[in-house]
Amino acid sequence: MTAGLTTAQLIEKHRPTLDQALDAIRTRAYWSPYPEHPKAYGAEGTGSLSAAEGQAAFEALRGKRFELDQPGNDGWVGAEVSPFGPELGIEYPHAGIGALLPAMRAAMPEWREVGAEARAAVCLEILARINARTHEFAHAVMHTSGQAFMMAFQAGGAHAQDRGLEAVAYAFAEQERTPVSAEWSKPQGKRDPLELRKEFTPVPRGVSLLIGCNTFPTWNGYPGLFASLATGNAVLVKPHPRAVLPLALTVRIAREVLSASGFSPDLVALAAERDGEGIAKTLAVRPEIRIVDYTGSTAFGDWLEANARQAQVFTEKAGVNTVVIDSTGDYKGMLGNLAFSLSLYSGQMCTTPQNFLIPRGGITTDAGPKSYDEVVADLAAAVESLLGDDARANALLGAIVNDQVKERIDAAAQLGEVALASRAVTNPDFPGATVRTPVIVKLDGAKPDAEAAYLSECFGPVAFAVAVDSAADAVELLRRTVREKGAMTVGAYTTSPEVERLVEEACLEECAQLSLNLTGGVYVNQTAAFSDFHGSGGNPSANAALCDGAFVATRFRTVEVRRQA
Amino acid sequence: MTAGLTTAQLIEKHRPTLDQALDAIRTRAYWSPYPEHPKAYGAEGTGSLSAAEGQAAFEALRGKRFELDQPGNDGWVGAEVSPFGPELGIEYPHAGIGALLPAMRAAMPEWREVGAEARAAVCLEILARINARTHEFAHAVMHTSGQAFMMAFQAGGAHAQDRGLEAVAYAFAEQERTPVSAEWSKPQGKRDPLELRKEFTPVPRGVSLLIGCNTFPTWNGYPGLFASLATGNAVLVKPHPRAVLPLALTVRIAREVLSASGFSPDLVALAAERDGEGIAKTLAVRPEIRIVDYTGSTAFGDWLEANARQAQVFTEKAGVNTVVIDSTGDYKGMLGNLAFSLSLYSGQMCTTPQNFLIPRGGITTDAGPKSYDEVVADLAAAVESLLGDDARANALLGAIVNDQVKERIDAAAQLGEVALASRAVTNPDFPGATVRTPVIVKLDGAKPDAEAAYLSECFGPVAFAVAVDSAADAVELLRRTVREKGAMTVGAYTTSPEVERLVEEACLEECAQLSLNLTGGVYVNQTAAFSDFHGSGGNPSANAALCDGAFVATRFRTVEVRRQA
Numbered sequence A, B: 001m002t003a004g005l006t007t008a009q010l011i012e013k014h015r016p017t018l019d020q021a022l023d024a025i026r027t028r029a030y031w032s033p034y035p036e037h038p039k040a041y042g043a044e045g046t047g048s049l050s051a052a053e054g055q056a057a058f059e060a061l062r063g064k065r066f067e068l069d070q071p072g073n074d075g076w077v078g079a080e081v082s083p084f085g086p087e088l089g090i091e092y093p094h095a096g097i098g099a100l101l102p103a104m105r106a107a108m109p110e111w112r113e114v115g116a117e118a119r120a121a122v123c124l125e126i127l128a129r130i131n132a133r134t135h136e137f138a139h140a141v142m143h144t145s146g147q148a149f150m151m152a153f154q155a156g157g158a159h160a161q162d163r164g165l166e167a168v169a170y171a172f173a174e175q176e177r178t179p180v181s182a183e184w185s186k187p188q189g190k191r192d193p194l195e196l197r198k199e200f201t202p203v204p205r206g207v208s209l210l211i212g213c214n215t216f217p218t219w220n221g222y223p224g225l226f227a228s229l230a231t232g233n234a235v236l237v238k239p240h241p242r243a244v245l246p247l248a249l250t251v252r253i254a255r256e257v258l259s260a261s262g263f264s265p266d267l268v269a270l271a272a273e274r275d276g277e278g279i280a281k282t283l284a285v286r287p288e289i290r291i292v293d294y295t296g297s298t299a300f301g302d303w304l305e306a307n308a309r310q311a312q313v314f315t316e317k318a319g320v321n322t323v324v325i326d327s328t329g330d331y332k333g334m335l336g337n338l339a340f341s342l343s344l345y346s347g348q349m350c351t352t353p354q355n356f357l358i359p360r361g362g363i364t365t366d367a368g369p370k371s372y373d374e375v376v377a378d379l380a381a382a383v384e385s386l387l388g389d390d391a392r393a394n395a396l397l398g399a400i401v402n403d404q405v406k407e408r409i410d411a412a413a414q415l416g417e418v419a420l421a422s423r424a425v426t427n428p429d430f431p432g433a434t435v436r437t438p439v440i441v442k443l444d445g446a447k448p449d450a451e452a453a454y455l456s457e458c459f460g461p462v463a464f465a466v467a468v469d470s471a472a473d474a475v476e477l478l479r480r481t482v483r484e485k486g487a488m489t490v491g492a493y494t495t496s497p498e499v500e501r502l503v504e505e506a507c508l509e510e511c512a513q514l515s516l517n518l519t520g521g522v523y524v525n526q527t528a529a530f531s532d533f534h535g536s537g538g539n540p541s542a543n544a545a546l547c548d549g550a551f552v553a554t555r556f557r558t559v560e561v562r563r564q565a
Helices: A007-027 A051-061 A097-113 A116-132 A134-145 A149-176 A222-230 A245-260 A279-284 A298-307 A331-347 A372-386 A390-397 A403-412 A448-454 A471-485 A497-510 A549-553 B007-027 B051-061 B097-113 B116-132 B134-145 B149-176 B222-230 B245-260 B279-284 B298-307 B331-347 B372-386 B390-397 B403-412 B448-454 B471-485 B497-510 B549-553
Strands: A181-188 A191-204 A207-211 A234-238 A268-270 A289-295 A312-316 A322-325 A355-359 A417-420 A439-444 A462-468 A490-493 A514-516 A556-564 B181-188 B191-204 B207-211 B234-238 B268-270 B289-295 B312-316 B322-325 B355-359 B417-420 B439-444 B462-468 B490-493 B514-516 B556-564
Touching: A007 A116, A007 A149, A051 A134, A097 A191, A097 A207, A097 A234, A097 A268, A097 B497, A116 A134, A116 A149, A116 A222, A116 A245, A134 A149, A134 A245, A149 A222, A149 A549, A191 B497, A207 A222, A207 A279, A222 A234, A222 A245, A222 A289, A222 A549, A234 A245, A234 A279, A245 A268, A279 A289, A279 A298, A289 A298, A298 A312, A322 A471, A331 A372, A331 A390, A331 A462, A331 A490, A355 A372, A355 A471, A372 A417, A372 A439, A372 A462, A403 A439, A403 A462, A439 A448, A448 A462, A462 A471, A471 A497, A490 A497, A497 A514, A497 B097, A497 B191, A497 B556, A549 B549, A556 B497, B007 B116, B007 B149, B051 B134, B097 B191, B097 B207, B097 B234, B097 B268, B116 B134, B116 B149, B116 B222, B116 B245, B134 B149, B134 B245, B149 B222, B149 B549, B207 B222, B207 B279, B222 B234, B222 B245, B222 B289, B222 B549, B234 B245, B234 B279, B245 B268, B279 B289, B279 B298, B289 B298, B298 B312, B322 B471, B331 B372, B331 B390, B331 B462, B331 B490, B355 B372, B355 B471, B372 B417, B372 B439, B372 B462, B403 B439, B403 B462, B439 B448, B448 B462, B462 B471, B471 B497, B490 B497, B497 B514
Parallel strands: A207 A234, A207 A289, A234 A268, A289 A312, A322 A355, A322 A490, A355 A462, A439 A462, A490 A514, A514 B556, A556 B514, B207 B234, B207 B289, B234 B268, B289 B312, B322 B355, B322 B490, B355 B462, B439 B462, B490 B514
Antiparallel strands: A181 A191, A191 A556, A417 A439, B181 B191, B191 B556, B417 B439
């Protein structure tokens, strides 16, 4: 696994995949090199772990110290408890930053020197080794985030790897826009031309800090990690204290590959922290830290943007996601689609819709006109039907990630008339898990006291069915919500070209990503790497999108050396 | 001139030029569509102004009100005095921001709607019309910046237009990286594939504010102006109170072209200000302003970066430019090259070298070993010889732009032993002009009191010949200077591969643009659009480079609308 590999070998091995990724981000057609189906892994000779091997590998990590030979380790920390119940019992080395940061900086010149293509190839080897262990990662993500197994496998495994590869492709393309060298010859009339030989080198910013989140440690972490690494920076990974393992495994694999290909492993390091240590705040303003990637609360994201001024700061914060329901040609499809969106991972996604704006006069559908009350009741019924079977409910909902989410579910029921009460589901495999179905609360959009509820992010399985005066009124509220609170996603259902135009115009002007009339197997809360943008970077929910040129362009600079030819 | 033009016609007219620009930024070979020689303009049938016509056009502007039909004008301002002596006597409308900003915002949806290619074509039409009036612009730049005519013609005319076009090319390429639409089909095994139709639209950030500078109103202004306009934003141009005319002409031409091609002229507007009004500070923090481009003092640049938090802020501030002199194979060529660099526009360029680091033990050259004193004396003699003829001196030096520069020249002579005294030159055409040759002052790099001098930017024709212990010592001081003070340019002369390697490594690690062993007709203080980067964006002198992907990528966002296929 860790046998020496030259960068030339890695380039030969991975260049075809990189080229396909480069093609995909240009065409935005469907593509992925990482199978999302568990059965695709573990066959003889593939080098990937089977389901049983992955589970065993995960179990073998539990109750032990997780060794990482980083310079300056000064203790052991870790107290992860699975949202499904079990304590993980894993301890991670606590980083001695004073020794670690200089080692990380010292590792960069060689990494810069080797060039963009070799860096991309090393990143792809890291991703390939992560991919081979997707079954192991699935358990690690499941038991830190509370995602159900299949989602952890897909979103925490293959799809996260996709997003990492996408970032590598963007980073590579950005660096390649300027050639390595150029001959420049400027005519001077009858005199000899002026001639220069020029060399252009992408140079790193410095040490990049990844501040991981609890719910999507890999999916939200890999883009920044790989974008920074591929552009020549060292990356310090500060995981969420409750979701260390997936990123610790990532760091260990990255260090293995870096060492095996002749680079310092200190280009990627882990900064696990003691409970309550709050190390992110200290690290983010260190002069060595020149890039910060963050996913989490608006409060800390805003703090980072305001205070980590020596760094390029990429944030994904909170937003209030809206679905405008004006009319539909597939009422049943719409209800099923929305019920799934609300339920997936108990609504604990930054992309889960929260506010459903429904005209109080009702909507037109292929099943006849439906009053506001009927729409809400039918949506509630669709959720009940989707989650009626406990096995299916558990497979979809996963576990509530922390007590605050549970408290919000209970508090939401006080905010208005409850159209669908949240139900506790028992998980027979994990009796310690808190599993809850979504709550749907009716609110009157015209009432000022309701506004406080629907204009705040209520992270978790809480949906507000907001009665509005008209479709135009809904669009106005959508605009205001995006402008003031931000939105990672917007959905809309309409058969009216005029309403469609209004919603589109609102999203273009307020800068939000829009899904129109989804009634099948694609959901507003899911985006596909290489094709969909996650966030827009243009409204208060995030200052960056995954992934575009802006996400990588400022992670490096280009230094030119010119000589008389 | 202002006849209606469809965007289709403009695309047909300008697409070949755009394609050549796109090719040039990829190859970084020499290219320019805008002739830099005055005689290239004014021929019958070209539509461009001849030398006489350009001068007449400039004279016709003097002593009058400069009309601009912007909404909300609420008075007249302007008190430009040419650094060559004459008052311009031009008054500009004072913008009523309360009426102007809403009009600018209202103009954007249509500008967004038309797409990247049409926006690029309109920008190229603006540049083409500016180019046709290069002779007029040359006088406008000369009599606001103090640049001598030929430099104003080239740097303020053709080269500024090059930088504008370069920004348009980068902006277009960045927007084109994502297709306008895509079909997405994800296989689902035996089931039907998931299919989506996706549309991607580059959307503007908002109103972009250009804060112009006194010395290079067009060259430093055009990149930000055209990058923002080409990415769909409206641009508010706030010129330096002493260099309004070149940007007012630019705004007027832009508004003409926008109107003629069916867009609101309010996409580009002027914000001239009353003396001491300090409007930049007010404008920069307005919520409508989402992008700021600035060239000027470090103090205000830092203030903008800290306070205009609602905006993307691109700054070019002050730096301390160093030349390391270790050894040379062309002593005469080196001295001549450096003498020219010091003298051009009286050293009033952000790229002019200031500190010449020379080993106190002397250097080796093709003309034998030279002591520190000899090198300094020979450099002084080279400057004297270059500027010995008053006509040539005037053509090269231009005029001192303001009293502060003059005061710095005089104060510099107190800082150490004067190797070359600054001489006042009479300009027979403009007796009111302050024309001064460079001063060269010897400093001992090891003396702490000298450090305060050479580690501060002394903007103007002031050079410090700093004695250092060795080439290695010079490289250490170079590193420290770039890291602490920033540098727009670094130069070095050496025949030693080892010293060359050390200097290169220092520039790669500290992120500064390096010119090696220039002895001919290319100077460390000049960069060519489409090939050279101006600044690196990675040291304290500037947070952006002209021009790269990072300079354009954050000026717009991409909004995706996806529908079930």
